[in-house]
Amino acid sequence: MDQMDVAIIASLERDGRQSFASLADTVGLSKTPCWTRVQTLETAGVIRGYVADVDARAMGLGVFAFVQVMIDFSRRAAFEEAVLQNPAILECYTTAGEADYMLKLVCRDVDDLDDLLRFSISLLPGLQRSSTMICLKSVKHRAPLSAALTRKRA
Secondary structure: OOHHHHHHHHHHHHOOOOOHHHHHHHHOOOHHHHHHHHHHHHHOOOOOOOOOOOOOHHHOOOEEEEEEEEEOHHHHHHHHHHHHHOOOEEEEEEOOOOOOEEEEEEEOOHHHHHHHHHHOHHHOOOEEEEEEEEEOOOOOOOOOOHHHHHOOOO
């Protein structure tokens, strides 16, 4: 991946709906080579798709929570499958440290979160212990990945 690919990715992260002509203009290429580079990035799996940036609060989903989870590791596959099937779990990461996984949840309100924790999360296969943190405010949301490629090392 060269600097032109990074410029294309950065521009698409800002506006994934722009035309190829606009994208080509922005990065300083003609339309056909720009289109070819985008196709190559898509084929390589660098660009996985194009999605709308939806405001959860505007949709009535006002509570985000992070749940650190410790599991019986022999139940790992069943736990991960259950996480994949649960639409309230937005993200799930394996972690190093005290917790085995970190879950990101979204709910309508605190009562909804309570129900989710009691009747869904607590029943995940192999769950031994969990700790929940409620997000009060998002300070930084979905930063562009291309910025990580262009920052200077110390």
